[in-house]
Amino acid sequence: MTEGYVAINWNEVEDAIDKATWEKLTEQFWLDTRIPLSNDLDDWRKMTEEEHYLVGHVFGGLTLLDTLQSQDGMASLKRSVRTQHEEAVLNNIEFMESVHAKSYSSIFETLNTPAEIDEIFSWTNTNDFLQYKAQRINQIYQTGDDLQKKVASVFLETFLFYSGFYTPLWYLGHNKLNNVAEIIKLILRDESVHGTYIGYKFQLGFNELTEDQQSEMKMWMYDLLLDLYNNEEQYTKHLYDGIGWTESVLTFLRYNANKALMNLGQDPLFPDGAEDVNPIVMNGISTTTSNHDFFSQVGNGYRLGQVEVMEDGDYNIGLD
Template sequence: MTETYKAINWNRIEDMIDKLTWEKLVEQFWTDTRIPLSNDLSDWNKLSLDEKDMIAKVFGGLTLLDTLQSQDGIESLKKHSRTQHEEAVYNNIEFMESMHAKSYSAIFSTLNTKSEIDDIFDWTHSNPMLQKKAQIINAVYQEGTELQKKVASVFLESFLFYSGFYAPLRYLGNSKLTNVAEIIKLILRDESVHGTYIGYKFQIGFNQLTESEQEEMKNWTYDLLFKLYENEMAYTSYLYDSIGWTESVGTFLRYNANKALQNLGFDPLFPDTAEDVDPIIMNGISTGTSNHDFFSQVGNGYLVGMVESMSDNDYVEWFS
């Protein structure tokens, strides 16, 4: 007998978090074409060659990671969807990761020449540290268990992106490249929801494991974080040593590694807290976005998810 194809019914929701997340993501939909990036050209032209090189590599690296997430990461998670609504949310996330990757090309086309853009992408294809972190994450996507894939995704969304996010947030704090930073803040807002949602789905599966299985999963998670952190600090040093920002970026990374762990329901690993992060950077995260109010509430402001180990009720409150 031919299997009956099942239509998705949004009037019968098994997990209300799926519906809340879908609505949140739709509410904050945006496109890069609405941001006036050309207004940043005067700031760009005043930067040193070292700064321009750093920014180009930062956005090249972010492009590669968003490409990985949109082409392989979310697709690997969809295979384990528990409901049709969960799969629909992943479809939304997958599209926005493609939007993020495209937005960096919009920045490149505004600030860089064609030959410079070609050089940036050549660099992303050959830099060993950037390629290593992509390979580590993708190996989990291709070969890991359902929960391991969710851990890798949360680490990518809530930790690895932040070595790149640091630079535009710092320039924003000094009133430079404000439109470029506007795109980063919109991306940050998306990634906050993505990391929270996937972390929540991880916790559902984790709580169904036996005690020994949970301990094994925790150990695997912290081992993966150590491996990624070691490589990420080498990558950070490569990007930022020449302009003296490496130590500050490292603090920001450790803070966000802790947030990633909390998204998964685990205890923080590093001693770094929000108080240790450069206040200019924290202000850039929490300050409202500019007045690009082109869809409903898009651009009206946000606070990157202050997500602890959250229960269902906490998650509902965060989205209200």
């Protein structure tokens, strides 16, 4: 008799981190449709055309990267799972990356005209620096080995997103676009768990390598990070030179590049720490959400889980 199909049994979990991550991700489930983005229109009308351009295009870039994660990233990681429960967690992450990508369209629909939305997506799909990082990561998803794919995923989620996250966090720190920032904080909360979890799975495999293999992997990893950073530097200048934020954004990027390496169990590369990051942006990260009663319209009074205050030490939420 051939071997039968194996049902997933959550009462017998091989790796407790799988269960802990599943529970954390499901507890913090959210949808963009529950956040009153139209409440930000007053702020939006007072902003300059240059600010409108920046906000629209950083969110266009984030849409592309979340699309990559949902369409190719998690599918590539699912080919090398250690447990059935890990695949279930990756299924959850894959869906939430689609929610993230859709959330930006909700922001566009609220703030932008149809012509502006068309221009944003045209720019997103043709910008050389944005396309380079998407294609560089996707190349690894398609042709890299199992550990390289995990590195690419962590670099994307804990590093490359942050050139876009800087903008809404800056406005949040200035008490503007608070509902847009609410979505970004929910996405940040998700990405913190995603990066920590996939980094943990990387470390399990990395620790099984020989010393020579580990050295080779480290060299590849740091070379990739420097390549991505060099491109990100040009992308950041392209977006932020006009508004004068470039150097501050690059500091934020280097700080988060170090966070990505730490998720992978590696030593930081850059000297930048939390104390070097624009305190307004760090304050934006550390502020609790408004905790809107998202479900009151349907009468059940259920509140979405509140985003916790995030200090520097738990900026990437750990999985104990």
